[in-house]
Amino acid sequence: MLNLDNIKVEYEIQDFQCSGYETNEEKDKAVVFLECTRKTEEVCCCNCCNEVYQHDCNYINLTDMPIVYKTSFKVVVEQLRYRCKICNKTFNVEIPIQYPGTRITYRAANWIRGLLKENCSIRTIQRITGIHWDTIRKVQNEIMDETIWERENELKRQGYHPKILAVDEFAIHKGHSYATCVMDLETGDVLWVGKGRSQKDFEQFFKDVSSDALSEVIAVAMDMNASYNNLVTKYMPKAEIVYDRFHMQSQFGRDVLGVVRLDEARKHKAKSKELYESFEEDKSKREIKQEAKSERQQYTKLKKLRWPLLMNSENLKEQQNKYLDEILRDHNDLAVCYAMKEEICHLYELTDYQQALDGWTRWFDAAKASNIPALVKFASQKEKRLPGLAAHAIFRISTGKLEGFNNKIKVAKRIGYGYRDDMYFFKLIRYLSIPHLHEFP
Ligand SMILES: [Zn+2]
Numbered sequence: 001m002l003n004l005d006n007i008k009v010e011y012e013i014q015d016f017q018c019s020g021y022e023t024n025e026e027k028d029k030a031v032v033f034l035e036c037t038r039k040t041e042e043v044c045c046c047n048c049c050n051e052v053y054q055h056d057c058n059y060i061n062l063t064d065m066p067i068v069y070k071t072s073f074k075v076v077v078e079q080l081r082y083r084c085k086i087c088n089k090t091f092n093v094e095i096p097i098q099y100p101g102t103r104i105t106y107r108a109a110n111w112i113r114g115l116l117k118e119n120c121s122i123r124t125i126q127r128i129t130g131i132h133w134d135t136i137r138k139v140q141n142e143i144m145d146e147t148i149w150e151r152e153n154e155l156k157r158q159g160y161h162p163k164i165l166a167v168d169e170f171a172i173h174k175g176h177s178y179a180t181c182v183m184d185l186e187t188g189d190v191l192w193v194g195k196g197r198s199q200k201d202f203e204q205f206f207k208d209v210s211s212d213a214l215s216e217v218i219a220v221a222m223d224m225n226a227s228y229n230n231l232v233t234k235y236m237p238k239a240e241i242v243y244d245r246f247h248m249q250s251q252f253g254r255d256v257l258g259v260v261r262l263d264e265a266r267k268h269k270a271k272s273k274e275l276y277e278s279f280e281e282d283k284s285k286r287e288i289k290q291e292a293k294s295e296r297q298q299y300t301k302l303k304k305l306r307w308p309l310l311m312n313s314e315n316l317k318e319q320q321n322k323y324l325d326e327i328l329r330d331h332n333d334l335a336v337c338y339a340m341k342e343e344i345c346h347l348y349e350l351t352d353y354q355q356a357l358d359g360w361t362r363w364f365d366a367a368k369a370s371n372i373p374a375l376v377k378f379a380s381q382k383e384k385r386l387p388g389l390a391a392h393a394i395f396r397i398s399t400g401k402l403e404g405f406n407n408k409i410k411v412a413k414r415i416g417y418g419y420r421d422d423m424y425f426f427k428l429i430r431y432l433s434i435p436h437l438h439e440f441p
Pocket residue numbers: 045046047048049050084085086087088089
């Protein structure tokens with residue numbers, strides 16, 4: 001087995017030489033001592049180039065990458081301090097292996113880089129390396145700045161102008177606050193992340209990103225509930241607004257199907273209660289009890305129906321389909337809303353703008369004529385968004401890349417776990433969105 005004693009450490013650094021090597025008894029700690037070999041006569045003042053004298057001597061402890069697993073490896077470097085004979089300036093000899101601004105070596109910094117590139121969390125890296133949290137974060141910040149900068153330059157060289165964007169919000173701090181994010185749907189780059197989700201918060205995007213950079217945007221996918229559309233119209237008048245199907249569908253599921261389903265369920269529950277009470281008064285009528293029981297069953301069935309109603313009917317199992325059919329047969333309002341949901345799916349499949357426009361118009365007319373309060377309300381709220389809904393036929397885009405994007409946010413949350421610094425977190429998200437980041441040549 002490889003043992004620390006078998007390893008000869010030879011550090012070769014300009015102006016330094018190894019003066020000693022020690023391990024502790026347990027052999028889990030090793031230290032290399034480096035002394036400065038530079039002669040004072042060879043050093044001149046960094047300020048005025050005149051002669052200097054040695055003024056002080058310190059020992060700098062640097063953490064290095066271990067040679068053997070589960071050992072800590074430190075390098076103790078002699079650092080000489082000089083003073084100028086003429087201008088009195090004092091300065092240190094630079095240590096070439098020291099990673100700037102930290103107490104670790106370049107080798108250790110590269111080790112951290114490698115681990116960060118594999119999306120290891122800061123906490124994990126700290127456990128593996130024993131290096132301080134702040135140092136790891138400093139290295140990480142530098143990697144991110146560098147990579148984002150390189151990516152921006154690469155895009156600039158290519159004459160990049162984004163054409164198709166998506167804007168959406170996401171929750172931070174366990175849903176206590178929100179951030180808004182703009183993504184290029186073609187390249188996958190996150191162009192901007194900012195705190196908050198209000199119109200004012202999103203306006204910052206147009207301050208941070210120049211109008212020239214956005215001059216070729218032709219379409220922007222978004223949630224119609226947010227107020228992003230006003231700003232897109234204001235700052236990118238040529239861009240078409242496309243309302244995202246997933247937001248639209250999930251809203252319909254919540255505000256229409258959900259409301260109508262619970263409404264029907266409540267009716268059955270009330271009816272059942274009423275029947276049970278009348279049964280208590282007149283125990284001779286067994287059929288009342290039977291009826292009350294069946295009302296109660298209907299209630300339970302409806303309560304369980306949440307997912308089958310929302311799911312694409314093609315993905316339902318035979319049993320679920322049968323179950324759904326039974327319920328819909330007995331509940332007219334729910335059946336109407338369900339059919340309207342299926343129609344939304346169909347409308348989002350259209351590829352002809354005029355057809356989509358006509359289709360959505362018919363959909364809104366039917367919804368408003370339904371007399372189902374939740375459906376009427378939904379239709380009157382959304383009707384003014386008609387062009388953005390039909391625009392999907394031309395630009396078949398959605399914020400659906402979000403699926404992948406949300407995973408990146410999850411990764412970012414895991415990597416930076418415990419941090420409450422939003423700017424750091426937003427940078428991490430941008431960094432993770434850079435395509436080909438983890439592809440090695
Ligand atoms: Zn000087």
